[in-house]
Amino acid sequence: MASLTLDALTKRYGDNVVVKSVSLDVRDGEFLVLLGPSGCGKTTTLRMIAGFVPPSGGSMRIGDKDITTLPPWKRNAGLVFQSYALFPHMTVNENVGFGLDMRKVDRAEITGRVAEALRLVRLEGYGERYPRQLSGGQQQRVALARALVIRPDVLLLDEPLSNLDAKLRLEVRLEIRALQQQLGLTTVMVTHDQEEALTMADRLVVMSDGAVRQVGTQSDLYERPADLFVADFVGRSTMISGAVTAPGAFRSDGGLSLSCQPSAAAGPATIALRPERLTLGAAAQGLANHATGKVTFVSYLGALLDVHVRLNDTDHVVVQIPNRSDGHVPAVGDTIEVGWPASACLVFPREAA
Amino acid sequence: MMADGRLLGRVALYGVAWLTLAFILMPLVFVTWLAFFAQEIPSFPPEGYSLKWFGAIAGNRNFVTGFTTSLQVAVAATLIGLLIAVPASLILARRQFAGSAVLNQFLLLPLVVPGVVMGTSIYVFQIETEIATGLPILGSLGGLVAGHTLLVIPWTVRLVTASLTGLDRAAEEAAQSLGANQWTTFFRVTLPAIRPGVVAGALFGFVTSFGNLEMSLFLVGPGRVTLPIAILQYLEWKIDPTVAAVSVLQILLIAVAMIITDRYVKLARVV
Numbered sequence: 138m139a140s141l142t143l144d145a146l147t148k149r150y151g152d153n154v155v156v157k158s159v160s161l162d163v164r165d166g167e168f169l170v171l172l173g174p175s176g177c178g179k180t181t182t183l184r185m186i187a188g189f190v191p192p193s194g195g196s197m198r199i200g201d202k203d204i205t206t207l208p209p210w211k212r213n214a215g216l217v218f219q220s221y222a223l224f225p226h227m228t229v230n231e232n233v234g235f236g237l238d239m240r241k242v243d244r245a246e247i248t249g250r251v252a253e254a255l256r257l258v259r260l261e262g263y264g265e266r267y268p269r270q271l272s273g274g275q276q277q278r279v280a281l282a283r284a285l286v287i288r289p290d291v292l293l294l295d296e297p298l299s300n301l302d303a304k305l306r307l308e309v310r311l312e313i314r315a316l317q318q319q320l321g322l323t324t325v326m327v328t329h330d331q332e333e334a335l336t337m338a339d340r341l342v343v344m345s346d347g348a349v350r351q352v353g354t355q356s357d358l359y360e361r362p363a364d365l366f367v368a369d370f371v372g373r374s375t376m377i378s379g380a381v382t383a384p385g386a387f388r389s390d391g392g393l394s395l396s397c398q399p400s401a402a403a404g405p406a407t408i409a410l411r412p413e414r415l416t417l418g419a420a421a422q423g424l425a426n427h428a429t430g431k432v433t434f435v436s437y438l439g440a441l442l443d444v445h446v447r448l449n450d451t452d453h454v455v456v457q458i459p460n461r462s463d464g465h466v467p468a469v470g471d472t473i474e475v476g477w478p479a480s481a482c483l484v485f486p487r488e489a490a
Numbered sequence: 491m492m493a494d495g496r497l498l499g500r501v502a503l504y505g506v507a508w509l510t511l512a513f514i515l516m517p518l519v520f521v522t523w524l525a526f527f528a529q530e531i532p533s534f535p536p537e538g539y540s541l542k543w544f545g546a547i548a549g550n551r552n553f554v555t556g557f558t559t560s561l562q563v564a565v566a567a568t569l570i571g572l573l574i575a576v577p578a579s580l581i582l583a584r585r586q587f588a589g590s591a592v593l594n595q596f597l598l599l600p601l602v603v604p605g606v607v608m609g610t611s612i613y614v615f616q617i618e619t620e621i622a623t624g625l626p627i628l629g630s631l632g633g634l635v636a637g638h639t640l641l642v643i644p645w646t647v648r649l650v651t652a653s654l655t656g657l658d659r660a661a662e663e664a665a666q667s668l669g670a671n672q673w674t675t676f677f678r679v680t681l682p683a684i685r686p687g688v689v690a691g692a693l694f695g696f697v698t699s700f701g702n703l704e705m706s707l708f709l710v711g712p713g714r715v716t717l718p719i720a721i722l723q724y725l726e727w728k729i730d731p732t733v734a735a736v737s738v739l740q741i742l743l744i745a746v747a748m749i750i751t752d753r754y755v756k757l758a759r760v761v
């Protein structure tokens with residue numbers, strides 16, 4: 138195990154910069170998740186760490202060792218692919234033992250360590266089968282065992298769950314996380330699924346357009362998003378655009394006067410609101426911000442309800458409320474009070490576009 | 491009405507299929523039958539049956555050396571063809587470069603160019619090369635093998651390329667991340683995965699080379715014969731069932747090769 142450091146890592150294809158000077162520090166034993174929409178450069182970053190894509194600039198280190206120009210087979214990185222990538226002509230035992238074979242470990246030790254790795258992923262007794270005789274979830278666990286058995290310095294996972302069905306995904310998610318903690322593996326996982334990222338990570342890296350937007354824990358990203366992109370991508374937000382007119386005062390394009398944190402600088406800005414921070418009905422009256430609106434849509438989520446409320450011609454918010462059978466459920470067309478505290482307003486200056 | 495129509499359709503389909511099969515197999519059946527006729531001039535009905543024509547083959551030097559030459563040439567051409575086709579297919583299947591599509595078609599060309607045209611052009615090429623370099627090429631065994639290699643390449647390239655497109659690149663990357671360098675990855679992961687294509691390509695290449703007449707006619711030296719040439723030369727003088735017996739042995743050889751191959755790779759799946 139070791140730490141992994143990326144320093145200004147960059148990848149260019151022609152004029153297209155797909156990874157823009159990414160610097161990261163993955164601590165020893167940490168589970169770091171790269172999260173971002175499809176095409177933002179996550180896979181490219183991971184493949185540079187694994188050694189399959191030569192960087193156009195920057196450097197990488199595992200512990201104190203510079204690995205920037207090492208070929209993949211000298212990096213001691215365990216890799217798990219979305220497609221599992223098992224060797225179809227080898228049994229499960231041979232698949233898992235492959236890395237040890239390459240390291241010239243002797244037969245008896247290979248047998249022992251392969252059995253141990255299969256036990257870890259709960260596949261004892263499957264050693265003689267071929268990959269095609271296993272289900273998707275089992276194949277994924279073989280791939281994991283194969284990557285773990287070499288005791289890699291870093292474990293790299295590229296969307297490892299996206300080929301599994303929803304129920305299995307939850308199971309394998311927990312399993313990978315438990316194993317990673319048990320073995321203290323330094324891990325980098327790539328995903329576009331925010332729920333997956335939030336449940337598995339120690340820390341997350343939000344990327345867009347090849348650049349890192351924010352690095353932080355779940356609550357850092359959710360409570361204190363660095364910019365509008367993160368506020369929108371992690372969790373849900375409704376946006377109200379307008380301008381900060383004085384410290385703590387915001388005027389929306391639709392004419393609402395709102396109070397927000399006094400720290401926001403004056404100028405054009407957008408407010409992001411988390412739907413669960415808003416309140417409906419009489420209780421809204423006492424809050425710093427309140428307005429009257431019309432319910433345009435109610436979406437039923439089971440335990441929760443999303444109530445879409447139009448405040449005026451341009452401003453509109455989504456309010457999430459618990460679904461209680463005894464409470465009053467707003468109906469489309471109702472006129473209703475909406476309120477939220479000043480602290481619920483996340484204010485982001487608008488970049489001059 | 492509907493059911494009747496469908497039944498009729500099915501009967502027609504099977505009828506055509508069996509007729510086609512019979513049409514294809516007919517010459518094989520007749521040649522095999524003929525090989526066992528007792529009389530020297532093939533005529534119907536046979537006057538009796540005999541194995542003597544098979545014995546006659548062994549006594550004919552031309553057939554024996556022709557067989558040996560054909561076998562040597564086919565084996566050598568197949569091996570060289572594979573050595574060229576496997577790397578070529580790897581590059582063709584994986585790298586897009588200017589002219590890669592053209593090159594792909596180019597390698598398949600020997601399949602469509604008539605044998606006589608190929609034979610003539612290689613003949614001229616070998617003469618010119620011999621004049622330019624002073625090396626004894628034309629009529630040598632090496633010259634013959636070189637020509638036959640061209641017959642093998644389209645088959646091996648086609649079948650190996652086809653099996654490569656079904657291979658997951660990630661498996662090769664997995665091997666490398668586990669500590670295998672490029673060579674080890676090729677021999678431990680890539681080659682086993684494309685083995686069906688390699689074996690099937692080698693088989694079809696071998697059969698094509700072994701049965702080739704047109705090109706060999708241009709390239710053999712004086713005194714050297716391949717099996718098809720030996721058959722042709724024999725037919726210029728005689729038409730007794732010896733030729734039929736030779737053909738039966740040839741059919742058997744190819745059938746055995748296919749059956750053995752089929753045990754390792756299901757040919758129906760590759761071709």
Ligand SMILES: Nc1ncnc2c1ncn2[C@@H]1O[C@H](COP(=O)(O)OP(=O)(O)O)[C@@H](O)[C@H]1O
Pocket residue numbers: 150155173174175176177178179180181182
């Ligand atoms: N070999 C390549 N040549 C050119 N462009 C590439 C190549 N690989 C990836 N890209 C581009 O880089 C961008 C990032 O890709 P990728 O890292 O796969 O994104 P992600 O994994 O986040 O979905 C994409 O726009 C993709 O088209």
Ligand SMILES: [Mg+2]
Pocket residue numbers: 176179180181296
């Ligand atoms: Mg990706």
